[in-house]
Amino acid sequence: MNTTAQSPAGGEVLRLPTSQIDPDGIERIGFFHASEVATLADIIASDGQLEPILIAAPAPRSKDRRWRLVCGRHRLAACAMLGIEVLARVVTGTLVELLRMQTAEQIDRRDMTVLERAAFVGRRAEMLREKAINEAGASNDQGLGGRPKKLLTDLSGVSPSIVAQLPKKVEIAPPPLPGVPKEELEADTAAVATRYGWAAEVQEEFGLHYRKMHRLLTIYRGLIKPFRVEAEGIAHCRIANNADALLQLAGKTAPARIKALQWLAEHPEAKTAEEALVALGISSSKGVRDADQQEGESKLLTRAASNLAGLTPSTWISWAPRLAETIKPSALKAVRDAIDARIAAMEGR
Template sequence: MLELDPATIDTSGRVGLFFPEKAEAYSVLIARDGQRTPITVRRNGSRAKVPWTLVAGLHRHAGCALAGLSVRALVVDGDEDELKSVQAGENLERRDLSPLERSMFVAAVADAAKARLRKLHDGKSQQQIAAEIGASERSVKMTERSNEGAEIRSVTVTERMGKVQFTPVEKADAEAEGADEALRSTYRWSDATAAACGMGVESLKRSLRIFRIIVEPNRDLMDGFKNHPVASNASALLAICAKGNVPANVRAVLEWLIANPAATTADEALVALELMPSRGGTGAPATGDTKFLNGLQSNLQRLSLNGQRRAAEVIAQSITPSALVAVRDAISARIAAIDSEQSKGEKA
């Protein structure tokens, strides 16, 4: 155990978000009761500006600095990926993680597992590794089913990653499937172990959607967004992720929420930006066709991406033939609008 000057520790590369109020709370507690849990650090090379780099314990480090005290530290060894995994693993044990923070730590663990898998297989890509060792069908192979539940075909993550057109949600989900296999291959995790750590494949999908679509492309907005009510609501964040086909739309939603701190739902931003229709306010209850349309819209928005794809066939078969042309025209207009928005986003 070492006693270090906080100023001798580099904190710039630390994964996660910084909450000043949490550091201030630690400062008061440490000044009164002492530092009960040490931080972890690694030793830097001789040419580094400061001798130590923080691995885990950002808020404890900041609390000691604010209190004018030395910080108790344990020294750990390992490469960059291993140390990020240590940091992420320590934080994932906490119960007070926000969905944003959790997504960052889950991404770090997943990245570290994939890096370790590459090292074990001489730097080959995950697709190459899967092809060579026949990756676990149980965790990698997924089955597409018809509306009646009959199997249509099986598709592997490797096949999915080979797609030319890939939505951000699909990309995050495919990455989650690959990360799940990497964790099982490198750490020999069982289903029960993964679930106990909150790192089962469905949890990976949720966290990697939030990280890849919201956090990673918009890091400059995270300090302004992290304390917003919507930032603590995983369902609201996933609703924003559903607009990830146009990254500019996701950014616009975040900027709107930052500018409107009193908003409590993602829907408020989506309606204000005309990314979804209003569900009505204080007027009279909807009746007739309006009532059923509102219900249809609400149920469709609750479906997963695969669920919406299956719903497309149900809708196509259920619509009266004389109304099919109207459905086709509405879908064509929507696709044209999305293509236009994507073009604008790319130019921006």
């Protein structure tokens, strides 16, 4: 039998068999990490479930009479794995309000990857666009996936104080990447600008400054929105937290994006887009970006300098011929000139 309690927020809290909750009762915005469930199950088995999941009543006229999950997919799965009832708080609201609860709970998480944050911020921006359309009394004939209404890409109705904080005109962003729909991205960004501005309100709502917001919306529009299944496949990979790599992928052609996302899902250790693009023959690069190569060489030089500093003068003298042989021929003159310059400085010449 279900047991009830009263939550601090005033909503009814139930203990329910996990089978009575539909994990896909409403749209799932975030990604599911199966690898995290076992760890979470261990914590719940040891300490109990400290935070209830959020559930809503079945949708009107739905044949499935199970509760709909709003937030807490991993906690629900962990309790199912343990074979125990789950602690669930009942919330109410329209579908948009329930989705807003889902995004609000997740956007505040500090451990989210770039990919996850892009999923929540992008979906939240779409909801703001829909809200603006409804408030303006305009019909959205093609839905949020269609051509955005002019009212959301035209900033003429936005207060001057907000517009002043944006780059000039509707260049409300850097030039969009080739693979990202320009109008949709502008509409998402303008919707957030119109609703919140880019001052304290946006910081409070999303915890993001303008340029970071735009980067996340670009990732959402270029990768997550059109390729949800493939994007979820890399949610557990290293590249999921590499914003530059995700942006690079977002700018590729649709076939290239799909193939790269599939390759990355099979190679979770990869951390750059270039690795996938080279492996697939899409890029002719050597597979290592200049920035990555420079970073690697910098670390090698730091370690080498630290090791060499520990050598005694007698070791340096005996090792000098070997050192000269180790230096690449093309760099010999540069090293010689640097040594001569140091000797001259020490001798006061």
